[in-house]
Amino acid sequence: MGIASAVLIAGPAQRAPEDSVAPHEANPNSSSVVSLVALPTARLAEIPIARLNLACAEGLSQREPFDVNTCLSTIQHWSAHIQSETQRHLYRFKQNPGEFQNSEGFFKMLIMSVVLAEDFNVRYDEQRRESPTEVRGDDGFFANPASVFLYGVLGEKRQGTCSSLPVLYVALGRQLGYPLKLVATKGHLFVRWDGLGER
Secondary structure, rough: OOOOEEEEOOOOOOOOOOOOOOOOHHOOOOOHHHHHOOOOOHHHHOOOOOHHHHHHHHOOOOOOOOOHHHHHHHHHHHHHHHHHHHHHHHHHHHHHHHOOOOHHHHHHHHHHHHHHHHHHOOOEEEHHOOOOOOOOOOOOHHOHHHOEEEEEHHHOOOOOOOOOOOHHHHHHHHHHHOOOEEEEOOEEEEEEEEEEEEE
């Protein structure tokens, strides 16, 4: 399928869908990154992950400017389509849960992956594919913000990396009320389902 973000199914802790923040955060700009860093952890946790990611990316590349509101609209549109496709195929899980490891979380994340790949052509950037053992400090991975931040995978190329694809999965999943966490390990990020009785 071409998407190389790892997804683990995980136990308790559900989040409400991410969709509302204070008006002053509706269009973050480069100066907002400073104010975001100064926020208390509890307040920072209330801001949707997509907004945080896009705020951190804003102004990093003159070559590839992006519009925050367009990116957020894309996430809204994609999450609505994923929800529709998940409902449309839910009968498959109900008829044969063993086909999906007897896990509704696994089923939902599989549908999300398939929809992103087949309906929106989201792919892993093959030029950036490296295992954690191959990663070097001078490999240039962080030289291109579009490879690292969410706006790159939401753009025309629809290509991401282990820095941007897991953030996309979490942003979409949280819109859908899925209990997803972004997890860091050596040279890699992945998504973990952590709630609704599953881990």
